[in-house]
Amino acid sequence: MRGKGIFRMTGIRREIFLYYLIVIIIMSGISVLSYYNARNATDRMSGIFADYMELNDLYSGINSLEAEVEKYLSTRSSDALLSYYTLYNELESKSHEMTADYSYDVESLMMKDIGNMIQNLLIKTDDAINAKRARNSSQYIKSFTEANQIAGYIQSYINELLYNNLDKGAAQYSNIAKNVSYISYLEIFLISGSIALSLFLAVYLTGRITGPLIELSHSAERVSEGDFNVEPLIDITANDEVKVLADAFGRMLASIKEYIKEIKEQAELKTRLKEAELKALQSQINPHFLFNTLNAASQLAMMEGADKSSEFIGKVASLFRYNLRQMDQPVTLKDEIDNVRDYMYILKTRFGDKVDFEIYADEDILDFKVPVTIIQPVVENAFVHGIEDIEGKGFIKIEARYYKPYIYVKVTDNGKGMDRDTVSKILSPDKSGESSSIGLHNVIKRLMLFYDIENVRDVIEICSEEGKGTTVSLKLPAKGDKL
Missing domain, CATH: 1.20.1420 (A middle domain of Talin 1)
Known part of the structure; x- marks a missing residue:
């Protein structure tokens, strides 16, 4: 050979x-x-x-x-x-x-x-x-x-x-x-x-051979000094070993840039997570105090015979208690739906006949693990931005059904609806939520992190028409993990 x-x-x-x-x-x-x-x-x-x-x-x-x-x-x-x-x-x-x-x-x-x-x-x-x-x-x-x-x-x-x-x-x-x-x-x-x-x-042959090699050596020297803004050699027309070497160097440089980009993104993500964790710790002082106060108020109302007031305050306290959970700890789909029921009770008590709710969930998917607080922000968004300002009665329907390989959680309202630009902004990956637990953008980001998904449209779908309402569908991969 x-x-x-x-x-x-x-x-x-x-x-x-x-x-x-x-x-x-x-x-x-x-x-x-x-x-x-x-x-x-x-x-x-x-x-x-x-x-x-x-x-x-x-x-x-x-x-x-x-x-x-x-x-x-x-x-x-x-x-x-x-x-x-x-x-x-x-x-x-x-x-x-x-x-x-x-x-x-x-x-x-x-x-x-x-x-x-x-x-x-x-x-x-x-x-x-x-x-x-x-x-x-x-x-x-x-x-x-x-x-x-x-x-x-x-x-x-x-x-x-x-x-x-x-x-x-x-x-x-x-x-x-x-x-x-x-x-x-x-x-x-x-x-x-x-x-x-x-x-x-x-002279021609030596220049043809050594010229690209000299440029390649200079580029390699710049890379060794930490300068990765090196343009690849694109003026090599000969199909010889120098071309192969230059192409390999270009691929290596692209891989290094991609790796550095990933490291920066991971470092940025860790920094943001630490900031979010610090904010969560800071924000837990007042919620705990308020939660304890609400429990005391509920017991006091019950002792005085105000059962409805006691139940309302209990629902509010339960909602606060649920929102105080650690964001990195999964819950069951049943826990999420129960939390939504508490939230619906509070809205119904506050606004009366202004809004009606309907919930349906397949029994065999209630034990699947999901991130915490992913449905309630969607329902809140549907009420605040879709129904609260309309004339007439509002309606919100929540469905949880299993279509392999996903669990679809759909939140449908008959509110104002949205135009395409608004939907595109919501689905844009560079938008940030308002806090660590509230907001549709926050839900999208946590779903992508939890399921290790890069494409936004693989975790959420939004179908909306102005004046007719909106349907938000969360796509939760059913991997067989249950609590």
């Missing part, structure tokens, strides 16, 4: 590989061009020298042939005769090759003439050798003289060709020198261009 990972061309590895590949291709191209230029110049110069050497060898062969013939004619040396025939065969072979060329340029025609003259030369030298063997002095002298004349013609032709080849070679050499100079400048330009391109690619 590790071997396969080495050859995977992705991300930064691919970019670096392409960079080196481009540089290698450019340098290889320059090397091939240099080799081709040097090889071409060498081949052309070799051709010039080859023609020159061939003519020079031919010139030397003619001279050697004359020398060997003259030596034989003077000394009748067998070594000279053997050397003569060796040179004879070489020159004869060359003469046939020269006359067999079918080219018709000036140089080729001159070579053909030289070949024909060599054949005549060989005939004359052969005649001179044969005349010497026959001891015919006048004949071999004549043939040798004619051979010398032909050799002179051949040498003059060879000298002319040599001069022509030298002029041609000089021109070719000048042309080759110009081409070499041009190619040299081209190679210098290409090498300079490749160096510039290599530097550009090196």
Whole structure:
């Protein structure tokens, strides 16, 4: 598996590989061009020298042939005769090759003439050798003289060709020198261009790789110093390891911010709870005194025979006693409904026929645990804001029914109703209740805390129409917990 990972061309590895590949291709191209230029110049110069050497060898062969013939004619040396025939065969072979060329340029025609003259030369030298063997002095002298004349013609032709080849070679050499100079400048330009391109690619790739890493390191340093207001790197377009690292850093930063936000919210909640607990302790002094006073008044009324006054004062005392409960201690749904009955009795006693009440609750849900004082504030809100200011008789109905997985507690009135803006304000999570135990907002917040629910509409629903009334439905999750 590790071997396969080495050859995977992705991300930064691919970019670096392409960079080196481009540089290698450019340098290889320059090397091939240099080799081709040097090889071409060498081949052309070799051709010039080859023609020159061939003519020079031919010139030397003619001279050697004359020398060997003259030596034989003077000394009748067998070594000279053997050397003569060796040179004879070489020159004869060359003469046939020269006359067999079918080219018709000036140089080729001159070579053909030289070949024909060599054949005549060989005939004359052969005649001179044969005349010497026959001891015919006048004949071999004549043939040798004619051979010398032909050799002179051949040498003059060879000298002319040599001069022509030298002029041609000089021109070719000048042309080759110009081409070499041009190619040299081209190679210098290409090498300079490749160096510039290599530097550009090196700077570009290193900047592309290290630039985001530098920004990322600066952001990490700021985070380490406690500054979490760092913007994520959004200008990284390459899909490589740096992009993955930047995205991971962005997700980590978002998680840290979210965690810090949660810690702040928890700290704020604890502070508010402590403040509320302190206020509750402070507020308990007067309610306890009032509760004890009401109990004394109820007993006094009973002793004097005022039964209705005694019952009314007892209901008020019971309501106060219920409201003095700890807010974090749950009660049963039955306790809540009994508390609402006491509150209804007090309202009915105060306002008489101004309002009527109706309560219904399923028997099998009365023992479920619920937060304390969640129904009475809703009923109070329905009376104070819905019914108290209307003309005619008011009506409030309380229903507690079980529809899995919720217990629905509905409080319905025929009061003034509310518009949509008012309903939206009530359901807004940033509103605060008036105290720790009274108020619809307080009920909503305590329900959300008790059931660990974040969405307001998962604990309460409000259906209202102006002039027709309001229905407030509390949604209590039935988790099977009973007291």
